[in-house]
Amino acid sequence: MPDFYPPRLNPFLVRGCQLISPIVGRGYYRLRLQVEPESLDRLRRLRQERVLLLPNHPTFHDWIAIFLLSARLSVPFYYLAAYERFQGWEGRFLQAVGAYSIRRGLGDRASFAYTVELLMRPCTRLVVFAEGGCSFQNDTVMPFREGAVQMAFQAMSRCAKQTGEIPNLYAIPLSLKYQYRGNMERVLDATLRRLEQQLQVPIAATPYDRLRQVAGKVLAGFEQDYGFDPVASEAMPWNDRIQRLKTEVLHHCEQELGISPPPHSSLRERVYRIQHTLETQANADEAVDLNRYEAIQQATYRLLNFNAIYDGYVAENPTPERFLDTLTRLEREVFKIDQPLPKGDRDVYIKLGKIINLRNYFSQYKAQKSQTISELTEHLRQAVQANLDR
Template sequence: MKPRSQPFYPAQINLPLLRGLQQIAPWIVRLYYRLELVISSDPRVQLETLKGRSCLLVCNHPTFDDPKAVFLLSSLLQEPFYYLTAHEPFRGWQGWLYQRLGAYSIRRGLADRDSIAYTLNLLQQPKTKLVIFPEGGCSFQNDTVMPFRSGAVQMALQAISRKMKQGEAAPDLCIVPISLKYRYTGKMAPVIHQTLRQLEQALRISSEGDVYERLRRVGAVVIDCCEQEANLMPVPGADWNQRIARLKAEVLDRCEQQLEITSATTEPDRERVYRILNTLEAHHNTLMADGADALDVMFRAGRRVLNFDAIYDGYVAAKPTPERFLDTLIRLEREVFGIDQPAPKGHRQAFLRIGEPVNLKDYYAAYRADRTSTVNQLTRQLQQTVQQNLDILTEATSRGISW
């Protein structure tokens, strides 16, 4: 892997290109990505009320297709959105297109000053709509939310503070919680069986039992292989959750020691992984001198932790829906076949529920009195709202589950 060609990629919106793609996006996304958007707003929120307003849109991040779903929302509003996007995809023609559609980069796990400064400037502009996924990465979970990072709320309140210091009145800046959930529209049993067979053949294990027994057997073999690769001896009586937690902790500790990185004990695993991957990339040439094999091992180890970051035993058993089966199977495919983004498993509806906007102007006095407490409180509130609306979507869509 080569170092990135530049540290920061700003948005460079091309309005004619953007408008044209907004017009044809529903057909492209439906045909190529097998996806259609279904808006399901809070009854107190009318889609039209968001038009022409400065908004920070915070959304859960269950799949790699979430930016496409949000782009379809921008098409409905007929407004340009800005998107805070991971740094990795910006090289080449894809990155060029992302910039013209409003995306700009952030190097996750680092204090990316260029990206932060750019974000603060955007949030001070009138009628700006900025999309941030505050879970910090793709969760691969269709109906549960990972803990939100506080950076989105922090930057939004800081933008208001800067406007106030310039002698202006406190501006209206709304944070809009968005809940995104997917539902397969076809019968997915054949796809689940086919995916299981491919994994079983690759791992050379039997296909006996029902689909859940087979899924657990595949998962057990993958965990065994991961432990063997990490030279970890099995712990008698340990369940899957304990084994996965031990594996992630060991992998992160080893990589950080080898790269001489120090992390806080309370820091989320994702942030530690991003710092490891950024360090590997920044010092690529030096580390190559120590051996490409060792470098590849660390890259794979970091990606593995991200892949299993939010997985836990019982995820499928708690709600054995086609979506949860395929959430887990996609993770296993990524691990066994080394596929970063497996192809869509079937046609899906992306249910997008818009929650009631929170005007940060109303919280500015509390922010001045106690910044940390106010930011944390608002972050928890937004996470809870996204999860509550996700639960509403789950209840509504569960009546139409098709196997």
């Protein structure tokens, strides 16, 4: 298998897919795009510019939403996507519509180098999901990884060396938010009932109580799997239990593989490093212990699935979307389903935050590279969150 899958953008295939994308979006993905004309006009005015699009990543279908946006504009986008997606016919299709791979959990030099080269080209429109993976939460944004902004400045530096001029490069925070189109009470009830039956949990009085009972059973199962005292756990607040689990499971996996996380690494970065190390060790060892391999792999799936979860997410705003965000996570764990089917017809709203021309920060970047990248990355994340909050 190659170390890197480059894009092989086919303009005719992209245009054909764009023409049928609204039908496929509504029919297969149960998804309709809602975007303000003013936002489309702002993007059209940048048609001849280098553009870096930075959306949040609440679901597995976000790239479909962004592709629908490209169809509205009648222009192709490039997409940075996880290496694991580039297998078989799906991988070839993704390459043909402009996607290319990145290996998460290590410095993927080939992908980084290609991204810098791509951003040096005029009229490039590149989509990077800067959270680094799905949050599975419709209303909150995880920390942005700094690589996108860093690579953009590297591309600008190279252009400046070649031409003597600092180019424009526009970073655009994009907020994606989903809303179900119909009444979801029956879907919520049916989803809860399936989980209750599977876990042998009695039905409580209200949907929220039912959700907590199911989640409590799953949480207790995690704690039992990793050897925590159930009596002591019951006395702890849920958020403390969740954080303790994440910390202990991460530490256990890293010890098993003999790796040390870099200082200040996020959970997601540490998990990707664990997965990469696990695969490397398994490929190098013909006598791999399958039970050990599967236990660590399962632990990483759980960590990513519940990375952004916290007690109170549904209670503070009990919308159908928040209920189903949480239930989808529980279904993935209980039924071992990677991508549960959409629960109903949805609108996906796309709203642009304030567009930033990175050229205006280039001098600051040259003087204080690390600080400038960190500050701009956090500013872009906050802009995405602000529009979600609105």
